[in-house]
Amino acid sequence: MLELSNKTNLLEQKNFKYALKDVAEPNLYRDIYNYSDVPKVPFNHRRVPMGMPEEIWITDTSLRDGQQSVEPYTVQQIVELYKLMSKLSGPYGIIRQTEFFVYSKKDRTALEKCQELGLKFPEITTWIRATKEDFKLVRDLGIRETGILVSCSDYHIFKKLKMTRKQAMDHYLATIKEAFAAGVMPRCHLEDITRADFYGFVVPFVNELMKLSTEAKIPVKIRACDTMGYGVPYSEVALPRSVPGIIYGLQHYSDVPSEMLEWHGHNDFYKAVANASAAWLYGASAVNCSLLGIGERTGNIPLEAMVMEYASLRGSLDGMDTTVITEIAEFFEREMGYKIPPMTPFIGENFNATRAGIHADGMLKDEEIYNIFNTEKLLNRKPTVLVSKTSGLAGIAYWINGHYHLTKENEVDKKDEVVVRLKEWVDNEYENDRQTSISSYELVEQIEKIAPGRFKA
Numbered sequence: 001m002l003e004l005s006n007k008t009n010l011l012e013q014k015n016f017k018y019a020l021k022d023v024a025e026p027n028l029y030r031d032i033y034n035y036s037d038v039p040k041v042p043f044n045h046r047r048v049p050m051g052m053p054e055e056i057w058i059t060d061t062s063l064r065d066g067q068q069s070v071e072p073y074t075v076q077q078i079v080e081l082y083k084l085m086s087k088l089s090g091p092y093g094i095i096r097q098t099e100f101f102v103y104s105k106k107d108r109t110a111l112e113k114c115q116e117l118g119l120k121f122p123e124i125t126t127w128i129r130a131t132k133e134d135f136k137l138v139r140d141l142g143i144r145e146t147g148i149l150v151s152c153s154d155y156h157i158f159k160k161l162k163m164t165r166k167q168a169m170d171h172y173l174a175t176i177k178e179a180f181a182a183g184v185m186p187r188c189h190l191e192d193i194t195r196a197d198f199y200g201f202v203v204p205f206v207n208e209l210m211k212l213s214t215e216a217k218i219p220v221k222i223r224a225c226d227t228m229g230y231g232v233p234y235s236e237v238a239l240p241r242s243v244p245g246i247i248y249g250l251q252h253y254s255d256v257p258s259e260m261l262e263w264h265g266h267n268d269f270y271k272a273v274a275n276a277s278a279a280w281l282y283g284a285s286a287v288n289c290s291l292l293g294i295g296e297r298t299g300n301i302p303l304e305a306m307v308m309e310y311a312s313l314r315g316s317l318d319g320m321d322t323t324v325i326t327e328i329a330e331f332f333e334r335e336m337g338y339k340i341p342p343m344t345p346f347i348g349e350n351f352n353a354t355r356a357g358i359h360a361d362g363m364l365k366d367e368e369i370y371n372i373f374n375t376e377k378l379l380n381r382k383p384t385v386l387v388s389k390t391s392g393l394a395g396i397a398y399w400i401n402g403h404y405h406l407t408k409e410n411e412v413d414k415k416d417e418v419v420v421r422l423k424e425w426v427d428n429e430y431e432n433d434r435q436t437s438i439s440s441y442e443l444v445e446q447i448e449k450i451a452p453g454r455f456k457a
Contacts, residue, residue: 088322
């Protein structure tokens with residue numbers, strides 16, 4: 001049968017529908033996932049078309065997946081993070097949603113206090129156990145959408161749930177019917193999709209979900225979860241590891257519209273950001289992230305990274321206030337005691353700092369030579385240098401100008417007597433076997449000895 005696709009506007013064959021393969025033994029893809037070896041990346045040289053949706057956005061799991069991997073947040077911390085996310089999101093709601101637990105009284109109190117703020121974005125959603133009681137609770141809280149776990153790999157179906165594929169599918173579909181009966185829009189978390197039999201289970205299951213959605217006249221959202229970080233963004237990779245293949249397949253064989261399709265990834269193999277970008281490029285409207293990338297094991301997709309990726313791909317921030325990224329990072333360190341690794345992009349203490357004297361010399365002439373973009377404008381973070389044995393005169397001059405916020409007419413250069421004498425002291429420190437960078441406190445102390453009262457911080 002031929003149908004005119006509303007995505008490509010071309011006639012496409014729709015006569016083949018994938019049926020559930022209810023196998024007796026689990027397919028664990030041992031040729032790819034041999035537990036004793038590094039997982040392999042198989043190629044089948046099949047290309048799927050790139051098709052970025054007209055609209056893309058970010059969703060957040062900081063208060064769900066993120067909160068599971070650190071000390072539980074207080075109610076006030078949750079409220080403040082929610083306000084900061086809303087401020088970052090901007091007037092168009094690029095950070096579209098965030099998900100809350102509702103298990104405990106504290107969870108519900110935090111949710112209700114955030115509701116009371118009356119902020120449009122991010123929309124408050126939940127993540128619940130698939131029970132009638134929880135569906136009723138969500139409905140009574142006035143929540144439109146909730147996440148429901150529907151594990152889809154044989155690792156989970158056979159080994160964790162102790163079910164067959166047919167039993168798992170029947171169990172999940174019954175649960176989704178309960179959500180529809182309660183008038184709640186389900187967001188189905190297809191856990192471990194990058195180890196799942198895509199055409200033998202995932203597509204047939206999602207097809208059944210789409211049928212139920214049509215009957216109930218309530219949308220269903222599909223979240224493709226790369227739970228172990230096995231996804232890869234490369235073209236021509238075979239399933240189940242292909243991110244482009246997964247997104248294309250859910251759209252093409254299960255008719256999931258872009259706005260109902262979301263990618264959730266982990267960073268076990270350093271591919272979280274690249275995979276999320278691929279999901280956008282190949283047709284998913286939403287990528288699910290967490291602040292600072294905090295999450296299970298190696299973490300989730302860092303939300304701040306996808307803010308920058310959005311701007312890179314769209315050519316605009318579309319109203320997002322990126323200086324809030326720095327506020328969020330400072331809040332985590334100051335109020336929550338979270339230590340950010342210093343070299344973390346965009347938020348680490350040293351992300352736009354240099355130790356190399358030759359780099360500092362370039363920055364002294366024009367910071368654009370060695371700074372990724374105008375970090376002072378976009379992140380409220382002026383580039384800095386760390387004074388060490390390789391900083392040289394230029395590095396020390398640059399540090400003084402930055403630390404004391406000297407205006408152009410008052411800036412020092414590398415011939416200034418203070419710079420020359422301070423470098424002599426620095427060189428002496430390292431000649432006496434010092435190994436660490438020199439702290440701001442030490443530098444200020446020495447400058448006061450060399451030129452008392454000349455500079456004021």
